[in-house]
Amino acid sequence: METILDIEWVLACYADDVPANGGACVKHGNEQIAIYNFVRRGEWYATQNLCPHKQQMVLSRGMIGSEGDSCEPKVACPFHKKTFSLLSGECLSGDEFQIKTYPVRVEDGKVYIGIV
Amino acid sequence: MSQPTIVVVGNGMVGYKFCEKLVSRSAQFNIIVFGEESRIAYDRVHLSEYFNGKSADDLSLSTLSWYADNGIALHLDDPIQEINRIDKTVHSLKGTVIKYDYLVLATGSSPFVPNIEGIEKNGVFVYRTIEDLDLIRDYAANAKVGAVMGGGLLGLEAAKALIDLGIKETHVIEFAPRLMPRQIDSAGSAMLQSKLKQFGLSIHLNKSTSEIAGDDKIEFLKFNDDTSLMVDMLVISAGIRPRDELAKLAGLQTSSRGGIMVNEKMQTSDECIFAIGECALYNSMIYGLVAPGYEMADIVVAYLTGGDKFFYGYDMSTKLKLIGVDVASFGDAFVTEPECRTIVFEDTHKGIYKRINISNDGKYLLGGILVGEAEAYNILLQTVNNKILLPPNPEDLILGSRGGEGVEGAGLMSLPDDALICSCEAVSKLAICSAVNEGASGIDDIKKCTKAGTGCGGCVPLVKDLIAGTMKANGQYVKNVICEHFDYSRQELFDMVKINKLKNYDLVLDHFGKGDGCEVCKPAVASILSSLWNDVIVKQDTIQDSNDRYLANIQKGGTYSVVPRIPGGEITPDKLIVIGQVAKRYGLYTKITGGQRIDMFGAHVNDLPAIWEELIDAGFESGHAYGKSLRTVKSCVGSTWCRYGLHDSVSFAIEIEERYKGVRSPHKLKGGVSGCVRECAEAQAKDFGIIATEKGWNLYVCGNGGSKPQHAQLLATDIDSATCIKYLDRFLMFYIKTADPLTRTATWLNKMDGGIAYLKNVIINNSLDINEQLEEEMQDLVNTYHCEWKEVVENDELRKRFVHFINAPEEKDPAIKFEPMREQIKAKW
Structure with missing residues (x-):
């Protein structure tokens, strides 16, 4: 596949490495990126691994799920259960936090993250 | 100006209540009380409990110090003999003369003793005071056959007292053609009679006693129909007579049939003298119950403190338990067709009779009678008093919910704010709901802040429903559903998962949930799955909380802590050395925990399997410090070393910890075993605590440390080890199956209807018939x-x-950093 505009698609890991309906953390240079394998929805997501609430590198270890009638996909930080939208990165627990999200593509069992 | 002096004549329930109400509303008065009995006021309503283990002190409504603290001069054993209305003085038997500004007569009533030949004989008693009861008890010791004259409310109470005293054969003799003629109809009486027979009471109706025969002591009763009955003793309970002799002597208006005449302010014919309680006659009525007496007291207090409240009669509805049979009568119980329509339900098998009278247009409830089952009494009474529109099928009121929603809960919240819930203390629905809104959450809270339920106690179920209803209306726990994905309580889901044998989260979500789940329902379902199937939890690692996913406790900075199990806190030196070596090798901080074991902090997630490999090789097992499961069973050193120890608390703690280790539950579980009453293991602060006694163990449950410390409550005493484990099996499994997610045992018990008494009944008496299964x-x-x-x-x-x-x-993780502290490390972040 071609690179669109200035998004660089980086091979992050193999699809099998990320637990079903859960997350795992990948190292990209000095960055830590959490990848989520939302098997139930047939979707993949990626966000920063750092929870902005207490600055902990843990989001990949959080539980994922959905919220509301629109079934917004979300991840809950394992530390204090702050939840973040996997689509927009917006904090859904009423705090003014925002996390970075990344586009994800999976091809031939390989997971690529789009880095801007 | 000096304080006005109020003299209260009579120190019964109503006289006492008057004082209590007055001092709570004003300190303006100088209060002096004269009582005929030598005791301070006591609870006459529950008098029969005196034969059931309650002491005179238990029945007492107050203490001498209460009178002193409130500046009330109390003259016991010193009845007033004379009132001088011109000087405004009272004269007591012992010669005390007091000048009053206001006089309150609360002289009560005396038992009516009919003028029957032989009534003066030995073995004939009345039933009114604790002294009467003492006399009855002494005489009953040598009596085999007893009789009560009078089948009214008090007569049946007296009959119960005789049964409690061990009288083998007890008879009730009633002049009228039915029992409790003032409260229930013939059909209700018949049902009551058949129930009472089962308790060994012989009932004789339509019987008029003509003579009490025997040489100086009673030997038999002769009746007008020429029959007779051999008896050893007789208790007369043929009604009451108002104590109006003092008033009569003072020239106050009294009725020829007894009673001091009062107006709606409870004033007698002398405006400075009031009469309240059973001695007062209002509108040709004597009110022989305690609630209207309290209301009268309230009216006088209102008058004296500048309020303006009047007495216009009182609802004489009543509910009571007679010898184990519920009897209630409310509103207009006796109205008949064509003035109304009557619905009757009778179940002779269970001994239940219910009658309701409804208005001809079917809109309103007028009154009714309940025998054998009276749970609906409160709501029915409220329906009458508040003129609540009846449902289209009013029979539901007495037949109960037949598949549909319960009637009781539904009608309750629709009561008007001023509906009187507790008639003894005159507490309205609004007062109770407001208290709940201000944070009261249980019946005990409500009793403290509103006094509702502290009188006869009859309204307690209603108050409880009201608390629950109000909390529900506030959204405080609306049906306890788990989260937006599951419209069920944990208990419901537990049963559904079990019945359908579902073994993974996705199946549970597909069957009973919606959406994609969340951080609330995933661990809740994970806990249910573990409690049911006990499968390896890491097989479904992404539905576990982080701690359970990595089998370790996540700490600041993202490292984990490692806690091997050290059952009962007992550990060998070799194992201690292994812990030291492992901690050193992986650079871990070590600390003794509150649960008598050793925690190693600062482990990288990558190192966890290697750390555990070494620990397991040395004979350790997981300590489940990360799980909602049994943590530790703390113990004191016990009888093997301690010179006070009664039993070997360490061995028992180890046995219990080994038994329940790894069992998943709605929240963490902690236990403790102490070898003697000194309680060094602090077992009473645990979810279950066991304390050695001379004869065995005492088992306490549902204690908690934490932010809201709560002592554990005693479940069983002096049980052996096997019984203790059996009860623990039942208790823990019952908790696991029924508690809401993340609810500790203390909170679970606090929310449980009936509290520890109910729990005891389940665990010890098998009231739900589930113990074998548990x-x-x-x-x-x-x-x-x-x-x-x-x-x-x-x-x-x-x-x-x-x-x-x-x-x-x-x-x-390069983000993890440590810094040194006291020769160890701490997380830097």
Whole structure:
């Protein structure tokens, strides 16, 4: 596949490495990126691994799920259960936090993250 | 100006209540009380409990110090003999003369003793005071056959007293053609009669006694119909007579049939003298119950403190338990067709009779009678008093819910704010709901802040429903659903998962939920699955909380702590050395925990399997410090070393910890075993605590440390070890199956209707008939125990999950930093 505009698609890991309906953390240079394998929805997501609430590198270890009638996909930080939208990165627990999200593509069992 | 003096004549329930109400509303008065009895006011309503284990002190409504603290001069054993209305003075038997500004007569009533030949004989008693009861008790010791004259409310109470005293054969003799003629109709009486027969009472109706025969003591009763009955003793309970002799002597208006005449302010014919309680006659009525007496007291207090409240009669509805049979009568119980329509339900098998009278247009409830089952009494009474529109099928009111919603809960919240819920203390629905809104959450809170339910106690079920209803209306716990994805309580879901044998989260969500789940329902379902099937939890690692997913407690900075099980806190020196070596090798901070074991902090997720491999090789097992499961059973050193120890608390603690280790529950569980009453293991602060006694163990449950400390409550005393474990099996399994997610046992018990008494009934008396099942289920969990860490250490696939970077498994999280502190490390972040 071609690179669109200035998004660089980086091979992050193999699809099998990320637990079903859960997350795992990948190292990209000095960055830590959490990848989520939302098997139930047939979707993949990626966000920063750092929870902005207490600055902990843990989001990949959080539980994922959905919220509301629109079934917004979300991840809950394992530390204090702050939840973040996997689509927009917006904090859904009423705090003014925002996390970075990344586009994800999976091809031939390989997971690529789009880095801007 | 000096304080006005109020003299209260009579120190019964109503006289006392008058004082209590007055001092709570004003300190303006100088109050002096004269009582004929030598005791301070006591609870005459529950008098029969005196034969049932309650002492005179238990029945007492107050203490001498209460009178002193409130500046009330109390003259006991000193009845007033004379009132001088011109000087405004009272004269007591012992010669005290007091000048009053206001006089309150609360002289009560005396038992009516009919003028029958032989009434003066030995073995004939009345039933009114504690002294009467003492006399009855002494005489009953040598009596085999007893009789009560009078089948009214008090007569049946007296009959119960005779049964409680061990009188083998007890008869009730009633002049009228039915029992409790003032409260219930003939059909209700027939039902009551057949129930009472089962308790060994012989009932004789339409009987008029003509003579009490025998040489100086009673030997038999002769009746007008020429029959007779051999008896050893007789209790007269043929009604009451108002004590109006003092008033009569003072020239106050009294009725020829008895009673001091009062107006709606409870004033007698002398405006400075009031009469309240059973001595007062209002509108040709004597009110022989305690609630209207309290209301009268309230009216006088209102008058004296400048309020303006009037007495216009009182609802004489009543509910009571007579010899184990519920009897209630409310509103207009006796109105008949064509003035109304009557619905009757009769079940002779169970001994239930219910009658309701409804208005001809079917809109309103007028009154009714309940015998054998009176749960609906409160709501029915409210329906009458508040003129609540009846449902289209009013028979539901007495037949109960037949498949549909319960009537009781539904009608309750629609009561008007001023509906009187507690008639003894005159507490309205609004007062109770407001208290709940201000934070009161249980019946005890409500009793404290509103006094509702502290009188006869009859309204307590209603108050409880009201608390629940108000909390529900506030959204405080609306049906306890787990979260937006599951419209069920944990208990419901537990049963559904079990019945359908569902073994993974996605199946549960597909069957009973919606959406994609969340961080609330996933661990809740995970806990249910573990409690049911006890499978290796890391097989479904992404539905676990982080701690359960990595089988370790996540700490500041993202490292984990490692806690091997040290049952009962007992550990060998060799094992201590292993812990030291492991901690040193992996650079861990070590600390003794509150649960008598050793915690190693600062482990990288990558190191966890290797750390555990070493620990398991040395004979350790997972300590489940990360799980909502049994943590530790703390123990004192016990009889093996301690010179005070009664039993070997360490061995028992180890046995129990080994039994329940790994059992998943709605929240963490902690236990304790103390070898004597000094309680060094602090067992009473645990979810279950066991304390040695001379004869065995005392078992306490549902204690808690934490932010809201709560002492555990005594479940069983002096039981042996096997019984203790049996009760623990039942208790823990019952908790596991019924508690809401993340609810500790203390909160679970606090929310339980009936509290510890109910729990005891379930665990010890098998009231739900589930104990065998509970024991089996617990045994299954015990049998399927596995060390979770052993499973991981021996399984390469599972081990692979313990990495920080999925694409660089060897690398540790570079964000984790430590700094030194007291020769160890601490997290830097």
